[in-house]
Amino acid sequence: MGEVWQGVTDAVRLLLAGDREVVEVTLRSLWVSGLALALALALGVPLGGLLAALEFPGRRLAVAAVNTGMAAPPVVVGLLVVLALTRNGPLGGLRLLFTGQAMVVAQTLIALPVVTGLVLAALQQVDPGLRQQLAALGAGRLQTLLLLLREVRVALLAAVMAAFGAVISEVGAVMMVGGNIRGQTQVLTTAIVQETRSGRYAAAIALAVVLMALAFAANLALTVLQQRGRRRTG
């Protein structure tokens, strides 16, 4: 018990002093997950829009794949990325394994189905009559999609927060593709694993507090936005 208490007080000291390593790991986490989120949005929003707007053979299959992807364990995604990037893998020539880029790729793949699925779900909630009304006003496909995305903006922000929460707290994939190299590919989650394993509880707790704060902030923002959305439609 004394060890834990010591850890907590040391952690507070580390945080208050703005420990260089804690700051560095935090920034790397934000950078990797932030970039992954941006890429997932850039791909997932149009993808969700297409799935919501178009009727094509195999659409149900694509939707099922997205839904499965939303529940895919990060470790499995990590394994797939490692297999692709390993020296003899199909993308081995890029020499990306155990780099920040590899972590971004893995987290993008984790966040993409989440964004796509939530955008699709949000757009499917829109009354088909509104879609028809916009078409009657002369909107083309892209104009319709943009207007509808604006219409479901609250759900869209929820998708952003959910995807961010999924990647910032994810440990399996970044560990596998990044290698958890201190000073290079170590992020909040993997650093906590390593510090805990080495018995450096103070550092682990300090990092955990930062991670919790980030996850909490994301969830708080999500809750506030959803409440605002409910009030508006109510």
Place this chain on the structure above:
Amino acid sequence: MTGEPPVLVAEGLRVVRDGRTVVAADRLELRRGEVHVLLGRNGAGKSTLLRALDGLEPAAGRLVFEGREVRSAADRRALRRRTAAVFQRPYLLDASVVDNVATGLRLRGVARREARRRAAAALDRLGVAHLAGRRATRLSGGEAQRVSLARALAVEPAVLFLDEPLASLDPPARRGLLEDLRDVLGDAGAAVLWVTHDRDEALAVADTVSFLDGGAVSQTGPALEVFTHPRTTALAEFLGLDAYLEGVVEEAPDGQTLLRLPGGPVLLCGEAPPGPAVACLPPEDVVLLAAPPPAHGASLRNVVWGKVKAVGAVGRLLRVVVAVDGLEVSALVTPAAYEDLGLAVGRRVAAAFKASAVHPIPRPGGRRP
């Protein structure tokens, strides 16, 4: 109407869904400044025809807009960019009222400031300028529908499509908007296609009425003519002219048209081709008499004697059903007239009506329609 060519012409327009033809319109023309009402029961295909005409749904056949045929998806989009539509529900976006009304203009490439200016003018025309800054999702049903109409009028459409625009409003809101709409549409100068199942609404706004039955236009003409001279039993039934007289139309030597009924009576009737026919006799055109009509009632050429079979209330009037030689004639009378005539079920009475009150509807093949 001027000799101006129609804005939109549909020829042999067909919409097939799951192998079933839901709409087959032989010919339909929409003209500038004219309100063309598409009348019919629910499920008659009115909304589907409207969507096909507005290019919202692909259809077989010919659709010609401003002299050019609409063929491809791009043509249909171009058509939609020159028209506007208002549906039963307002479908406003979660934005301010003025931005909602500006939407159509913005989509058509009008700059924001100019779009807002025109949106404000359109709101003013519909009497809701004071709502401009309000959030569109916070409006009452009547307000929202006025905003939706303003949004449609703001783009100055060549054709304005209205799909049951008043159907979801409560009676006071409906009356108010109906009156305002007549003025607004008159000023707008657009060709208007107004879909409704409401006869009173149709009569109040229509220049031309097309009756849609089972996906096909069965009759088109000036509103009053369609309402008083239905050419199909479906339309007669829809208009509430449900007292049928089945018989055969003949031409008398003196040029008059006769309807010979199976029970024996021969009635003078409105013009119709000879052959089997079903005639409808609007109850409001029938006068009941206790004695033979006086000489000055000469225009009441048809007088048949029968017995009062039933009496029912229709609003503040009484509907008296008279049985005449196996057929039935209904008349609407005031309660006072009913008492004056000493009427009661079983009492003998004469029913008199003009020849023009009997509208024979030809029955092809003589089968019951």
